[in-house]
Amino acid sequence: MKSYKTYPAGTSIVRAGDPLDFVGSVVQGVASLSQTMEDGRRQMVGLLLPSDFVGRPGRAMAKFDVEATSEVILCQFNRAPFERFLHATPHLHERMLEMALDELDAAREWMLLLGRKTAREKIASLLLIVAKRQNAAPVLDGIGMVKFDLNLTREAMADYLGLTLETVSRQINALKKDGIIQLEKKRQICVNNIDQLRAETGTDFEG
Amino acid sequence: MKSYKTYPAGTSIVRAGDPLDFVGSVVQGVASLSQTMEDGRRQMVGLLLPSDFVGRPGRAMAKFDVEATSEVILCQFNRAPFERFLHATPHLHERMLEMALDELDAAREWMLLLGRKTAREKIASLLLIVAKRQNAAPVLDGIGMVKFDLNLTREAMADYLGLTLETVSRQINALKKDGIIQLEKKRQICVNNIDQLRAETGTDFEG
DNA sequence: CGTAGTTTTGAGTGTACTCAAGTCGTGTGG
DNA sequence: CCACACGACTTGAGTACACTCAAAACTACG
Incomplete structure (x- = not known):
């Protein structure tokens, strides 16, 4: 269920539209969350530093690209068992809600920028x-x-x-x-x- | 604990930095969530339509301005009793997490724009x-x-x-x-x- | 009919973009 | 050890898109 994986700098971790069978968090390094338009215009929508969460529980399809900006070590959980664990541990939802709301605040400040x-x-x-x-x-x-x-x-x-x-x-x-x-x-x-x-x-x- | 309140078009519902003693959701009308810089530059960071949630559980201070763009009817809950109810109803955290993650996706698409x-x-x-x-x-x-x-x-x-x-x-x-x-x-x-x-x-x- | 708020239109400007060349730094192979 | 190549970064010149400032037209309302 749980594993560590290393991604070299510059490599793709997840591509938008791909099936996403894991969630995880950054242990070391810098990863980026981004979106690309057909003509190549690109916008980063998140900078993932150690402790940041990757993936969305309840969604099987990635919505954004995730790339290793520097070498990245990711702590990964298979999605299905993670979600069973999540449902068996109601308290965890509260913690994840906190994290999501913090990210939302950060995203909104970024919109001003x-x-x-x-x-x-x-x-x-x-x-x-x-x-x-x-x-x-x-x-x-x-x-x-x-x-x-x-x-x-x-x-x-x-x-x-x-x-x-x-x-x-x-x-x-x-x-x-x-x-x-x-x-x-x-x-x-x-x-x-x-x-x-x-x-x-x-x-x-x-x- | 629960009450309905009407805000005329163009009026302020919450100002950034103010104490926020309620949470709620839009019943009717259009409200906006926005941020203003000292020199007057303004950026809307959310468009609140009926069914959208207002406020953040666990935070006593508003981080953004909320204004009624058209006349707005808000269904409000006092924050303290709402949070007691939230803690007594673990399942609610899951629902709120879903909502927060949807908003986060929308915010990220807006960043590309x-x-x-x-x-x-x-x-x-x-x-x-x-x-x-x-x-x-x-x-x-x-x-x-x-x-x-x-x-x-x-x-x-x-x-x-x-x-x-x-x-x-x-x-x-x-x-x-x-x-x-x-x-x-x-x-x-x-x-x-x-x-x-x-x-x-x-x-x-x-x- | 007058006034205030909103929207349109015009003219000129400026910030950030595009395209292009050149520099720096590092790693590779002769 | 030097020559070379490659990627990252810098710098320059010209342009364009959206901005600023200003005025006029439209709308709603008393």
Whole structure:
């Protein structure tokens, strides 16, 4: 019933429309949930980090693509036995409801970003979110200096933010030129002052 | 514990940040769930039609604005007794989980619209969604002629689609000039051929 | 008939897109 | 060890789609 599986970076975990015979959760790595239009336009609709749930109980068909952005370790459960267990454990529904509602809130905040924020605000918001999730404690310190890895290509960021990869590149370099961030190794971001970054997101909390 | 309340069109039902002491569901009318930035930019993150749930069990503070777009009748439950009832009725969690997951899917499809669709595709998608929800059966008939009311101002549509009201107006009139739709009374839409409209959405299913 | 709200239309602008070339970094094979 | 190739990233020039600002037309209502 339960198994661990490793997916190399860049590979597909599930494709939209495929039968989906398992559910699971991310143990390690970064996976993305996305949607693609016939002409190739792509929109990421979720960033799956460790502890995030994959799949939907009660649905046999995948609705979105799931891809391993970095190498991903997934803890998988076969769907049928998992659902029997779910029904035998009423308390679990409550926990899953909590998780679904949290994701729904996050999706709605993302809608504000996609619909109304400028390219610069989108980039700043993404950096702030990733900084928060990867590095929860230091964000709160007084000086506000934070360093973290951004395990996403420019293209993945673009798909997440509803931009082109060129615009992502230009805006990241603009933030760097303005002294908001520093780049050490292309994918490693150093934020000098987290409040300064927050001011660039356009919104107070989240971003 | 349970009561019905009527909100006139254009009034606020809940404001983000306010204490929220009830949950409920829409009985009649159209309400909107939205977020506003300090400088006034606004993004609708949900369209609440009859049968849709309002509020989040377990949270005392509203995270989004809820407004009556048309006159709205809400069936309300006080939060504390509702939550006691929820805990005494484990089966209810399952039902609420289903609803939350459906909303999450809808939110994710909306993210594709906001991030990647053109103004024309956005309008066509909105019209198709409202047509489906208000008028489920006729959408499926052979000829594909559908008539329905669009109880939204141009501004509300703009906030939902991440556009300006001027762009909404221009695109609606463009669809009319191209013979995809007809306008009877500004807010009443007549779709000649639903498949033609679907072709304008950029995606297969939903829109 | 006048006023306020909504919608349409016009003209000009700007942000992000497209297309294209060039640079950097890393891994491979001669 | 260097040459090369490949992918990721950067940078530039030109364009287009949607935005902004402004005015006019339509609607509803007192």
